[in-house]
Amino acid sequence: MTANLMSSPKATVRGNYVLLSADSLHLLLPQHEVGAAEYLAGELAASEEPGLLKLRGEESPRRFAVLSAQMTLLPHCPPDRFLFAPLGDENDDLGWCWNELQILIDVELQPQPVPAVLLTPNAPVVQYVEFEGKLAYLCSARQLHTFALAARS
Secondary structure: OOOOOOOOOOOOEEEEEEEEEEOOEEEEEEHHHEOOOEEOOOOEEEOOOOOOEEEOOOOOOOEEEEEOOOOOEOOOOOOOOOEEEOEOOOOOOEEEEEOEEEEEEEEEEOOEEOOHHHOOOOOOOOEEEEEOOEEEEEOOHHHHHHHHHHOOO
């Protein structure tokens, strides 16, 4: 029996995406799932909601999620995370903090599977792409919400 060593053509996807960067974490979400980006107007502090932050000294329902490279919530906001945007339709009062946000219009991507050995149970990503010298994970807002917010206690 011989193995087929010919590589099959890589499937491509085309569309509008947003590249969201938080330090070494790069996520690609469909553009329609990312709300309007804003600058943080102050320092973030712990809120009464575990895992979420709020603007220090401000009484507002708005809360902020700050991701680690493992897509878990950080208890603080690094100083270089100065952008935030709501994700999905789940909660406009929840802003997700990023170092960089880049809109990609009509981009063609060639997704690759994340090796099974690197996946955790309920991992919100199963594909990645190489884009501008970075590895970026394809994700949806719903998958990210479910994964990142599930560990709150």
